[in-house]
Amino acid sequence: MKGKVSDNVIRRMPKYLRELKRQEDSGLTRISSTELGRLLGFSPSQIRQDFSSFGEFGVQGYGYNVQSLREQIENILGVNRSYKAILVGCGSIGKSLIHNFCFEEQGISLQAVFDLDTDLIGTKIKGVPVYDALDLQEYLAEHSIDVAVLTVPQSKAKSAAKMLMDCGVHAFWNFTNEEIVPPYSDVLVENVHFSDSLLSLSYYMAERADNQKRTKRIAVGS
Amino acid sequence: MKGKVSDNVIRRMPKYLRELKRQEDSGLTRISSTELGRLLGFSPSQIRQDFSSFGEFGVQGYGYNVQSLREQIENILGVNRSYKAILVGCGSIGKSLIHNFCFEEQGISLQAVFDLDTDLIGTKIKGVPVYDALDLQEYLAEHSIDVAVLTVPQSKAKSAAKMLMDCGVHAFWNFTNEEIVPPYSDVLVENVHFSDSLLSLSYYMAERADNQKRTKRIAVGS
Numbered sequence: 001m002k003g004k005v006s007d008n009v010i011r012r013m014p015k016y017l018r019e020l021k022r023q024e025d026s027g028l029t030r031i032s033s034t035e036l037g038r039l040l041g042f043s044p045s046q047i048r049q050d051f052s053s054f055g056e057f058g059v060q061g062y063g064y065n066v067q068s069l070r071e072q073i074e075n076i077l078g079v080n081r082s083y084k085a086i087l088v089g090c091g092s093i094g095k096s097l098i099h100n101f102c103f104e105e106q107g108i109s110l111q112a113v114f115d116l117d118t119d120l121i122g123t124k125i126k127g128v129p130v131y132d133a134l135d136l137q138e139y140l141a142e143h144s145i146d147v148a149v150l151t152v153p154q155s156k157a158k159s160a161a162k163m164l165m166d167c168g169v170h171a172f173w174n175f176t177n178e179e180i181v182p183p184y185s186d187v188l189v190e191n192v193h194f195s196d197s198l199l200s201l202s203y204y205m206a207e208r209a210d211n212q213k214r215t216k217r218i219a220v221g222s
Numbered sequence: 223m224k225g226k227v228s229d230n231v232i233r234r235m236p237k238y239l240r241e242l243k244r245q246e247d248s249g250l251t252r253i254s255s256t257e258l259g260r261l262l263g264f265s266p267s268q269i270r271q272d273f274s275s276f277g278e279f280g281v282q283g284y285g286y287n288v289q290s291l292r293e294q295i296e297n298i299l300g301v302n303r304s305y306k307a308i309l310v311g312c313g314s315i316g317k318s319l320i321h322n323f324c325f326e327e328q329g330i331s332l333q334a335v336f337d338l339d340t341d342l343i344g345t346k347i348k349g350v351p352v353y354d355a356l357d358l359q360e361y362l363a364e365h366s367i368d369v370a371v372l373t374v375p376q377s378k379a380k381s382a383a384k385m386l387m388d389c390g391v392h393a394f395w396n397f398t399n400e401e402i403v404p405p406y407s408d409v410l411v412e413n414v415h416f417s418d419s420l421l422s423l424s425y426y427m428a429e430r431a432d433n434q435k436r437t438k439r440i441a442v443g444s
Contacts (some may be wrong), residue, residue: 007422008230014421018401077421078428093319096314097416100399106420146427158290171427173420177322188430192416194319198328198395199236199299200229201412202243205368205393208410219285 003202006051012050013039013073032063078108085173086145088160089152090115090130093175098125108147112139139169140167147171154178161189227275234272235295237262242292254285301329307395310369310382311374312337312352315397319371320347330369334361362389369393376400383411 018040023031033044040047051057054076057069074080078178085108087094103110113125114133121132131139147168152160157176164172171188174180180189228272241261245253273279276298279291296302298440309316316335325332331392335347338354343354353361370391374382379398388395393410394400400412 009231010425011422013425014415017418017421018415022401076425076428078424079421080422081428081431083424083427092314092318096318099314101416106396106417107424108420114319147423171423173423174272186430188423188426190419192321192419193236193240194414195240195328196233196236197412197414198330199239199301200233201369201393201395202300202303202305202329202412203232203298205305206298206303206411208408209303 009050009053012042013077016047016050017070017073017077017079020066020073024066024070028066030063031066031069036064059183074107077107079108079149083108083146084144085110085147085149086126086139086169087113087149087151087165088152089156089176090117090120090125090135090155091151094149094151095125097151097175110149111145112142114139116124137163137167140164140169145169147173150176150180180205231275234264235299238269238272239295239299239301242288246288246292250288252285253288254290258286270439280390296329299329303329305330305367305368306366307332307371308361308391309335309350309371310358310386311353311372311378311398312342312347313337313373313375316371316373319373319397320350332340332371333365333367336361355392359385359389360384362391367391369395372396372398374398374403401403 008188015031016036020031020034023039033047036042037047045219051069053062054072057064057072059074062172085103088096088108090098090113094115098110098113110128112126113120113130115130116138120130123130145168148161148164148171150157150161150164150172154176157178161172161174161180163188165183170186172180172190174189174191177193179191180187238258241258243254245261255269258264259266259269261324264440271439273286276294279281279286306323309320309332312320312335316337320335333350334348335342335350336351336358337343338355342352345352367390370383370386370393371384372383372394376398377401379396379402383394383396384404388410389406392408394402394412396411396413399415401413404411
């Protein structure tokens with residue numbers, strides 16, 4: 001790899017991966033940067049530049065081998081590293097993730113769920129056991145966990161994250177709407193904020209409305 | 223505004239807004255680009271450049287007025303436009319959004335929820351009425367809706383989106399995991415893919431592991 005890759009490039013890789021999987025499933029074996037760009041709304045040069053951050057993936061003029069590119073991107077993204085996860089807080093968002101999100105497909109094995117609800121403790125959700133949150137420290141002393149999916153109520157987010165960090169969990173996929181700032185560089189936090197994507201949509205809605213008004217004014221004026 | 227603003231800049235604006243709200247709530251009245259950058263992990267020059275895409279917000283050397291900057295960003299993001307939304311599909315992710323996501327805070331008024339579940343139809347969730355999905359077309363003929371929150375099962379995503387577009391809904395906040403490609407430029411779609419953020423986290427976990435191994439090798443070799 002050629003030095004540090006920018007966060008923007010990293011964040012486009014999952015999009016490439018999704019599209020390549022889709023194309024592979026539909027039977028495509030080769031794809032050009034032009035075609036991949038058309039499908040994703042990126043320029044071909046952007047795509048070539050992004051991939052070149054990681055080495056040479058295609059042969060000039062021949063496009064990319066879909067399967068091989070998909071595998072290389074999976075390697076880059078660590079999909080083949082079999083990370084072990086726990087989910088902490090089994091409320092509506094936690095349940096929704098367990099039921100609908102395919103952890104395995106992203107190379108993550110969801111090992112256990114923790115909650116305080118006695119109706120849930122001792123049950124399994126989609127085959128994953130739900131344990132008492134009070135036993136979390138004991139569990140972490142015995143199991144090596146790579147990443148915690150944090151879905152506790154917002155008011156519990158900071159204390160839960162601190163406890164997990166103290167027990168050696170150093171990566172967080174955080175849905176609590178409370179920004180968790182890593183206390184030291186070894187801790188990785190991906191804060192998921194639904195509002196960010198809604199506000200981006202809102203911006204484009206506002207821009208579209210303004211453009212339509214402008215077009216109307218030009219039409220009236222002409 | 224100075225011409226078209228890049229999507230990367232747009233997507234940073236909600237992060238600025240969140241941090242500014244937090245600082246305003248804690249009583250701060252002025253903030254420098256250095257301090258805002260430190261809180262968010264961006265360089266001060268990045269921040270000044272982002273804001274300058276929309277005009278002049280601060281006075282050189284004096285920093286930004288927190289409240290005024292927050293208001294200007296809200297204007298840019300269309301938070302003050304009182305958009306009307308419906309939510310289509312009241313499964314676990316739909317319910318989770320209604321219960322936990324503060325639509326009002328993002329300037330969105332959630333008007334109604336649609337589902338086929340007869341146990342839900344006729345009830346209210348957090349004050350929002352749940353109607354029969356079979357009555358959706360009729361509802362849209364009578365109500366002007368700016369944006370649909372799409373939380374139907376993945377297999378229903380495309381048909382639901384098409385029907386909504388045919389009924390005049392031209393913006394989608396799509397949680398179905400099925401990529402909705404806008405059929406014409408007037409339609410705006412924000413596809414939410416949880417896997418994108420998890421895979422970015424996975425990348426950084428893999429990078430960290432590789433760096434730690436490298437550091438160990440250097441230590442052993444030295």
